[in-house]
Amino acid sequence: MPSSTDTPDAPDAPDVPDTPDTPDTPDASDASDTSAGAPAAAPPGARAADTGRGGTPWSRLPTWARRTVVFAALIAIWQAYASLSGVSRFVFVGPADVAEAFARGWANGDIAAATATTMRLLLTGMGIGIALTVVLTVPATTTRIGDDILTLLTSMINPLPSVAVLPLAILWFGLTDSALVFVTANAVLWPMTVNVSMGFRTVPATITMVGRNLGLRGWRLTRDVLMPAALPHAIAGLKTGWAFGWRTIIAAELVFGVAGAHGGLGFFINNSRYFARIPDVFAGLVTIAVIGIAFDLVFGWVERRTVGRWGMKEGAAI
Amino acid sequence: MTSTLYTRRQALRLGALGAGAAALSAACGGGAAGGSGKEIGIAIGYGISYAPFTIIQAKRWLEGELPDRTISWKIISGGGTVRDALLSGKLHLGCSGLGPLLIGWDAGVPWKIVSSLNDMPLWLVAKDPRFKSLRDFRQGDQIAAVQPGSIQSVMLQKAAQQQLGDPHALDKNIATMAHPEALEALLGGQIAAAYTSPPFQFQAVEQGARKLVDSYDLFGKHGFNVVAATEQYAEQNPDVLTAVHKVIARANDFITRQPAEAAKILVDAEKGKITAEQYEKYLTYEGIEFTTTPHGLVKLAAFMKEIGVIKKAPSDWRDVVFDTVRNENGS
Numbered sequence: 001m002p003s004s005t006d007t008p009d010a011p012d013a014p015d016v017p018d019t020p021d022t023p024d025t026p027d028a029s030d031a032s033d034t035s036a037g038a039p040a041a042a043p044p045g046a047r048a049a050d051t052g053r054g055g056t057p058w059s060r061l062p063t064w065a066r067r068t069v070v071f072a073a074l075i076a077i078w079q080a081y082a083s084l085s086g087v088s089r090f091v092f093v094g095p096a097d098v099a100e101a102f103a104r105g106w107a108n109g110d111i112a113a114a115t116a117t118t119m120r121l122l123l124t125g126m127g128i129g130i131a132l133t134v135v136l137t138v139p140a141t142t143t144r145i146g147d148d149i150l151t152l153l154t155s156m157i158n159p160l161p162s163v164a165v166l167p168l169a170i171l172w173f174g175l176t177d178s179a180l181v182f183v184t185a186n187a188v189l190w191p192m193t194v195n196v197s198m199g200f201r202t203v204p205a206t207i208t209m210v211g212r213n214l215g216l217r218g219w220r221l222t223r224d225v226l227m228p229a230a231l232p233h234a235i236a237g238l239k240t241g242w243a244f245g246w247r248t249i250i251a252a253e254l255v256f257g258v259a260g261a262h263g264g265l266g267f268f269i270n271n272s273r274y275f276a277r278i279p280d281v282f283a284g285l286v287t288i289a290v291i292g293i294a295f296d297l298v299f300g301w302v303e304r305r306t307v308g309r310w311g312m313k314e315g316a317a318i
Numbered sequence: 319m320t321s322t323l324y325t326r327r328q329a330l331r332l333g334a335l336g337a338g339a340a341a342l343s344a345a346c347g348g349g350a351a352g353g354s355g356k357e358i359g360i361a362i363g364y365g366i367s368y369a370p371f372t373i374i375q376a377k378r379w380l381e382g383e384l385p386d387r388t389i390s391w392k393i394i395s396g397g398g399t400v401r402d403a404l405l406s407g408k409l410h411l412g413c414s415g416l417g418p419l420l421i422g423w424d425a426g427v428p429w430k431i432v433s434s435l436n437d438m439p440l441w442l443v444a445k446d447p448r449f450k451s452l453r454d455f456r457q458g459d460q461i462a463a464v465q466p467g468s469i470q471s472v473m474l475q476k477a478a479q480q481q482l483g484d485p486h487a488l489d490k491n492i493a494t495m496a497h498p499e500a501l502e503a504l505l506g507g508q509i510a511a512a513y514t515s516p517p518f519q520f521q522a523v524e525q526g527a528r529k530l531v532d533s534y535d536l537f538g539k540h541g542f543n544v545v546a547a548t549e550q551y552a553e554q555n556p557d558v559l560t561a562v563h564k565v566i567a568r569a570n571d572f573i574t575r576q577p578a579e580a581a582k583i584l585v586d587a588e589k590g591k592i593t594a595e596q597y598e599k600y601l602t603y604e605g606i607e608f609t610t611t612p613h614g615l616v617k618l619a620a621f622m623k624e625i626g627v628i629k630k631a632p633s634d635w636r637d638v639v640f641d642t643v644r645n646e647n648g649s
Contacts, residue, residue, distance in 0.1 A: 090405045090427050174508045175460055175493050256494075270494070274398040274418070274465045276425035 093279045101279035102286055111268065111287055118264035119291075121177060122249045125184025129241060132185070133192045138222050141200040154194055162187030162244060163251040180252050180264075187248035188241035195240060199233025200226050232307040239299045246295070250288055358387050358558060361394040361403060361412040363464075364497045365515045366600050367436055367543045368413065370569035370608060372587045373580060379568060383561035395496035396465045397546075401427060404548050410555070411547050411562060415469035416612075417627075419546055420619050423638050424628035428549040431639040433563045434612040434648075436570075438542040439605045440473055441519040442531035444511035445504055451530060452481040452488065459510035460493040462500035467627060469542065470513035472618065475625055477531040485625040515542065517592065517600045534605055537621075540614030552640050563610060563642040570608035577601045611646040612639065 058066065075095050081087070082094030089097075105111035136153070139146030166183050173179035203226055211225035227234075253266020263271060265284055272280035358380075362368040371391075374380050380389055392409065394400050397418025403409035411432060414422075422429055442461070448454055455461070463470040471492055479485035493509060500512040505525055512522060513531075523529060533540065545562060552559055573580040581597035592600075600606075612635055619631035632638050635648045 088405050088428075090401075090422075090425070170508075175503075176458070271466055273402065274396075274421075274467050276398070276401065276422050276427055 090276055090278055093282055097279040098282040098286060101277070102283040105280060105283050105287075111265075111283065114263060114265045114268035114284070115287060115291065118249055118253065118266070121180045121264060122184055122245055125181045125249065126188050126241065126245055128181065128185040129188035129192060129245070130238075132189050133196055133237070136189075136193050137196045137200060138219075140197055141226060142218060142222060150193060150197060154190055154197075157186075158190040158194060162248040163255070166252050166255055175256060180249060180256070183252050184245045184249045188245040191244050192237040192241040195233045195237025196230060199230030199237070202233070203229040232312050235299070235303055235307060239296075239303075242295055242299065246292060356387050358384070358389045358411065359392060359403075359409040360389060360562075361392045361400050361409050363393065363395055363413055363543070364518075366517050366584070366597070367438060367515055369573055369580065369584055369601065370435055370566050371413075373569040373572060373583050374565045376583045376587055379565040380561060383565060384558065387558070396468065396494075397422070398465050398467065400546070401429065404429060404546065404551075410551050410558070411545055413543050414546050415464070415543055416541055416615060416618055417467050417469035417472045417622070418465070419544060419638070420615075420622055420628055420631075421467050423632070424630055429546045430549065430552070431612055432545045432547050432552070432559050432642050433566045433610040434541045434643065435543045435545065435566065435608070435610075436541070437539050437605070437607045437609060437613050438516055439603075440470055440513065440515055440533040440542065441523075441529045442470075442474060442477065442511055442513045443504065443519050443522040443527040444530055445507070445522070445527040446510060449510060449528075449530065452478055455488060455491060455510060457490070459491055461488060461491045462495040462503060462509050462512040462514070463492050464496065465494050466492055469618075470515070472622055472627065473531065473533045473536060474513055475627070476536045476621055479625065480536070516603065516606065517597075520600055520603070521592075537614050537617055539605065539607075540618060541609075541612045544612060547640070559640055559642050567610050570610060573601055573608045610643055612643065612648045614649055616649060 061069075079094045079096060082089075082092055082097075102111070136146075136150050140150035141147070162183055165186055166179070169179040169182045173182060207225060207229055208221070211221050216224060249264070250266045253264045254270055256267065265288055269281050269284040272278070272284065360371070362371045375391060381387075394403060394409075394412065397412075397414030398421075400409070400412035400414050401418060401422045404412050405427065413435065419429070419431065449459075461474065463474065465471070466489070471489075474488055474492070475485040478487045482488075491510075495503060495509075495512075497514040497518045500509070500514050501518045501522055503509045504512040504522055504527060511530065512518070512527075514522070519529070545566065547559065577598050578594070580601060581594040584597045584601075585592065585594045601608075615635045615638065616632065619628065622628045623631040636644050639648070
């Protein structure tokens, strides 16, 4: 790469011919990623000069190295703010304290127990949500009245933020696990039905007709033809459903105080706050973030192993 | 074309920088605890425990003592939340039960008592006839309290220690609720029992609930709510602390001497369902005393330490108060 491109002072000259900078490039942060994968030698240089000072060596680093540096810098800023700003340690704590609280919380089982409670509630809610999704979408695909019911229900309930039904759930179920499971099931159900019914609806007519020619009708047509064909949408729906459910259960637990015999992560955070254990509050948040990331990775992996591998990815609305 | 792109990108970056700086300065401005601004933020809670403040508000006594300050009143439920608000600097004086106050003090929160508000008996009440004593509570039978660690929770732990042999036997039964919600949930049958405060416990009993635990049986006559501030605020605003203590003493005296008048003020301020006669009855209920002096603090702290809620207990009640009440006859 010519060194002249590195200097930000002369950006105009090399930039003109390559023109990867068409206005449809969404934003500057994407630039480094695309350049790393670009086959031609010239565009990365042009891009690097474009992204500013020291761009070239930075974008030549592997992704993990860049991310690690950014991560380390963020942690350093966090620690520096906590130790140098003079902020009260009952308002804000640094990463060292949080790491210690995180390790202690997992070692003595407090966070593990809270996580187990939250996961149990979430998975129960998701299980119910998935069952109801099948119950609602299959008739909607095969019958007109089912379709009408589903469309109406979805358009009425889907826009409602799922935690908004919590007061109603408390009224119906009291301050119990059932109320939390109810809001979680409600949170995962609607985004999933939207995705799954979209999947059913976008099954290519040819495939359906082949199925019909083989003599398949009703449930067998749904099970053997429509469901596999709608899989990319179903996985996307599951992913969205999980994301909604996860946010909802944590929010609901924060509202709730104690649910039944054991509190979940939301309760863990609130309880730590009541007892002025601020590092534990942060440790609870870190746990929530880590679990969120872990699940996203799992869904990504499932997606690659199934629809990605089977070449169905194009159909997925992700 | 490229040059226009450049300016657009630079403009974007500048914009992001500007937004970041604005957010940062806003955060820093809000984060300064203490401060000696003109505004005084005071938080009170639910119940007749805060009657002195209702009277101070109605009679504008604090404005009279501090003519160059503006006073903003807020209602915040639970000492833990009050503590967070005080530390964030948004609030300057707040009310807390002795439980959260001691928990915060134990954890190292730089706050102390400006003045006590009262001594009050706190009752655990249940409506379902199934509950005759703490022995009848099973897993899932919920007991409302303002928060875990509240003075009511500590009383429940003391009662559990006496009746069940394990102070933590009912910890998992505690459901966090503000007093008015707790009363409604109890009467609506959604929870097994409620550990609230006057007048909610009296109202519950009037509507068919029974008293299971009386805190005066556990600890003798003891203080309930106190007004707290951070050490930083106290250092910078000694005049505010003195004035607040003075008007509370004045209001307490007023309530004690003229409960009928005080009850009328409460009715006017609340516009609720409680009549002046009822309020007068509540204010003068046996065992209720409006006083600026903290009572029973050391005994309560010793118990909290004994059962592991706090790690260190003050040996002298004066360790957790400001100069405002230091010369009073506390315990």
